[in-house]
Amino acid sequence: MRPMRLKLGDMFGWATILGIVALVASPVLVLAWSWRDPSGDVWAELWRTRLPGMISTTAILLIAVVGGTVVLGTSLAWLVSAFHFPGRRVVGWLLVTPLAIPGYIGGFVWLDTLSNVVGARGVRSLWLCALVLIVSLYPYVFLFARAAFADQGADTLAAARSLGLGSWGAFFQVSLPMARPAIAAGAALVAMETLTDIGTVRLFNVSTLSDGVMRVWFGTGDLGAATELASALTGAALLLIACERLLRRGGRQSRASAEKVMSPRTLTVFGNAVVLSVVVVVLTIAVVIPVARLINWSIESNRAGTALTVAGGIRHHAGNTLMLMAAATVTAIVIGTILALVVAHRGRLARLAGRVSTVGYAMPGPVVAVGAVVMLAAVDRRDVLPDSFLLVGSVIGLVYALVVRFIAVGYQGVEASLERVPQPAVESARVLGAGRMRTAFTIEVPAARFGILAATALLAVDITKELPITLLLRPFGVDTLSVWVWQATSESLWAQAAVPSLVMVFMGMFSVGLLLVALERGAELVS
């Protein structure tokens, strides 16, 4: 029996994993600590008055939005995967663009547009809120489902058809069940976004748990009570993760590499017309009308000279948004990539540790914000930083919280694309004399580059439209576009929110474009 050798490289790797995980998971874990000393009065009061209502509202909204996005996202993905119609490629891109329009922007446009029809009171309903969230969030399901459909071999479907299933039968009995894990993954993202949303639900007066955390924080200033409410939210998030795990079980079937991918069928003229009108309707609701109205408002308010009533003006806000987005995106992708590289080839335990780092994504924004403040304040109290610099209320603190919340997008994206790097290539590099580091940077990262780029783009999209963390943790004087939109819309000043919204949408469109390029090039590389 050979004695265990302590390898320096291994110890360094584990130290890296544990360090990163501790840094990004601690804000969430400290919340568990808060249960030590519950502020019973507030809790009892909440439970007696508003909490049951919040929980049921949250549940109904979740079911509606997740159900809606799954149906819409999966059907659209099936249309672009299984059928050939004019403009199929472009339609495939366009259907992702709603990602660039946050629910709270689409929300206020539709709020104003519909209040002329349904009346100002009737418009603020849970169902309209759900509809707005569905059209802004379905691209998550669409992207995952489309990738899953593209991965299904033509032979599998052909076999199903030869066994007597029609194309509908083949869809419901073969394609859909095979794509289930991917659809569940997309649905989980939608569920998290919905659970976390504060902008859209506030517009439509839907009191969810996230909204409750925000109100308790701003209304009573009671961090303890907010923390406890946040823990309840955490419970809901954990329940969702459990559901997702369950749905993803029996996960990865992948097509044999030699098998041809599904080839789309040509449609009749009537079929073409139906498909294209469905696409046009979805895009009109999700993108065309919101963008058209934003442009219209911007022009009007510009003409009236009322546009720039916010201190600092649009440049200041756009600059801050860009700066925060860039800082948080780069930090998250760099840390996520390092973590994914170190975790790879280190076995089960390392993967588990890596997974812990992603808890932030499962936690709603307000929860992460509360946790981050608790953590940062603890550091501040120690007074370890020079010149009595305080992390709470600093840009660094804000970026930290954003990274905690979104690192999962970077880590999991990079991890998934590293898994697709052929193992023989990695091992060949080792045998040819490259150590772990050189292999990582000359072979693994370049081979996974499009996956990493896609993860970066998705991070940029998510962080640009992020609202609760920015709102709660932004330093004085560092206002972003999303904060401006939030403030203007909370006072129903739609026209004032138009310019920053439009800038955000364009920034988002740029990131979505990057995402699409990365996904297409990545797919070419694999096939």
Add this chain to the structure above:
Amino acid sequence: MTFAVEVQQVTCRLGERDVLHGVDLAVNAGELITLVGPSGCGKSTLLRVIAGLEEATSGKIVVGGVDVTAMPAEKRHVGLVFQSNALFGHLRVDKNIAFGLRHLPKQERRERVQEMLELVKLGNLSRRYPHQLSGGEQQRVALARALAPQPPVVLLDEPFGALDEVLREELGWEVKDILTKRNTAAILVTHDRHEAITLGDRVAVMQDGKVLQCDVPRVVYEQPITRFVADFLAVASYVPAETGEQKLVRPHQLEVIAGGPHTVMRVEFLGSTHRYTIRSHDGSTLVADLGPRNPLDAGDSCDVRVLKNS
């Protein structure tokens, strides 16, 4: 004399399973050993342990006179060629080949890459990317890349497994020539018994994580030390010998005559020969390869005779 690679009493445990139990194997410089055995017998694991991609649980591995047992893969100085997917897709052919030559000065590196390209007859493809090459060309690049740093031994893990049969045979001989020319030792894992016997200077047969026999093809073919080795390498029949034991006979060592106590069960056309599967009167099965003369049909009665000096 020192061996190019020497494996002494190596065991390897992967998870809950003992994959290798005490493997001994030594390869001389310039020698090609083919390694065969049923799936899961540990032949690929043995290569991975030698390369340092799996850790030996016990035993010793010596490469080019240096004990590498405790070294990580990148320090061992062995060449490795996989079945497929091992080229760096984002690097051109010349950069792939140069990957293991970082220690050389630029000029020398360029010359070595050129030399390797010519060795594997791909001189004009140096600026292509791997996905622009055919399967056979990709495997040549993989070989050139493995040979470029001039390792004492190259390990080939079913290198022709993903190629069609004609190409496989052609490339097999070419690889053998190249290895001989470079005086590089090699261990070639294959599941193709024909390939094992024809290409190997010696053939090593593995079963259940052990090397059962390692010898020149003729000896392993004609004097296998166990019945498993005999049956695994080629079709085998057993006839009673004078000593009372069972004697191994290969299909070419049997002659078949019309009329007798046995029955022809099946006749297969193999091109230059016919293969007769015969049920003997005592119920055992005999297989004989015969030329196209004296044709018998399934169902005919026959007798067999063991040819001398064959």
